[in-house]
Amino acid sequence: MAQLSDSIEHFIKDLMTEDAHVELRRNELAQHFGCAPSQINYVLATRFSVDHGYIIESRRGGGGYVRIVRMQTRGESNLLNILLNRVGNSVDEETAVAIISNLRERDMVTDSEAALMRAAVSRNALALPISAKDVLRAAVFRNMLVQVFKNIEEGKRHDV
Amino acid sequence: MAQLSDSIEHFIKDLMTEDAHVELRRNELAQHFGCAPSQINYVLATRFSVDHGYIIESRRGGGGYVRIVRMQTRGESNLLNILLNRVGNSVDEETAVAIISNLRERDMVTDSEAALMRAAVSRNALALPISAKDVLRAAVFRNMLVQVFKNIEEGKRHDV
DNA sequence: TTCTATTGACCATCTTTGACTATTATAGCG
DNA sequence: CGCTATAATAGTCAAAGATGGTCAATAGAA
16 A cells, blocks of 8 residues: 555655665655645654664754654664663663663774763762652663764764 | 855854954855845854854944954863853753854864764753753753863773 | 544744844044 | 044844644544
C-alpha cells in the first residue's frame, strides 16, 4: 500500500543515498505531496526517529529548515538504543559514569568529551533543591548520548 | 539557505579575520545587502552580543559608524571566572548557546565538544516538570565550563 | 476494533521591515 | 564667535512575514 507516509519516507531516503544528511523545507515537501505540513512531522517521528538511526534538527522562522541526519548503520546504532533504554527516565550517577567509561573504552568519545559528559551528569551539577535528580540526569544524559552518536556519524570527531 | 542575517554575519566575520575589530557604516552595509538598516542592528544583537564575545560601539550623526570589537581576555582562568559569573545561578538557553559559540570561536572547544555542551543545556534536555529550568541549566553549565578549562589546562584537547 | 495515517487549528521561533526617535556634525546666521 | 537649523547618521520597537512544532480529532486500514 503506497501510503502517503511511505512515499514521503522513500522520497527522503532517496535523497539520502549519497549523503548521510539532507536538509529540506517542511512546507515545500508538504506541498510537493499535497498534504498538511504536520504530515511531514508524522513521517519524521515514525520513520526517522533515533530508534531508526536518525536525528532531526530544525530551525523555524525565515530560512527555516529540517535536517535529517543518518547515524550508524552498523552495530553501534543498536548500541545507542541499548544505552538509551538503559538510561530510560532515570539513572544514578554511578551508572552514567560507567556508561561513559564504556564509550571511552570503545573510543567513541575522547578523554575531553568523556570528562565533559561526567561534568554534566555529576552530583555536583545536579545539586539542586529538587528531588528528581536521577530523572534530570537521565534527560541530560540521553541528549548527550544522542549527540555522541551523531558526531560519530558526521565524522566530526577528529576536528581541529 | 543563506539567510540575509547569516550572510551579513559572515561578511562581518570575514572582515575581522585579520584585525580584532572593524568599523563600518550601517547604512552602507544595509545598502550593500539591499535591506533595511535596522537589519544590521538585528544581526549585531543576535550574533555579536557580549556573550558571543563582541562589543559594539557606535556613533550617530555625520561621520557616524559602527565598530565591532572582538573581546580579548588576559589568560584563560580569568575568562573562566567571567563566564562562571555570567552564568551565575540561572541562565537561559540563548545565553548558554552564545557562550558556547564564543568558546568555539576562541578554539577552546572542538565542534564535538560544543555540540555536547549544547545538548546538555538544550531545552530538550531540561524538558521536565520542574519550573527552575534556568537554574538547573546554570548548574549543569557551570560544571561543564569548569571542565572545559580543566581539559585545556591538562592539554587534553588535542586528543585522537 | 485497534492501530496507523491525515488533517487542521493553534503555538513557537526567527527574520525583515518601517515608522519614529536620538545623536552628532556642519553650514549659515546674527 | 555662539546659536540654530539642517543634514547625516545610528537606535528602538512593534508589526508583519516566514517557517517549523504540537496535539487532539478524524479517517482509514488491518
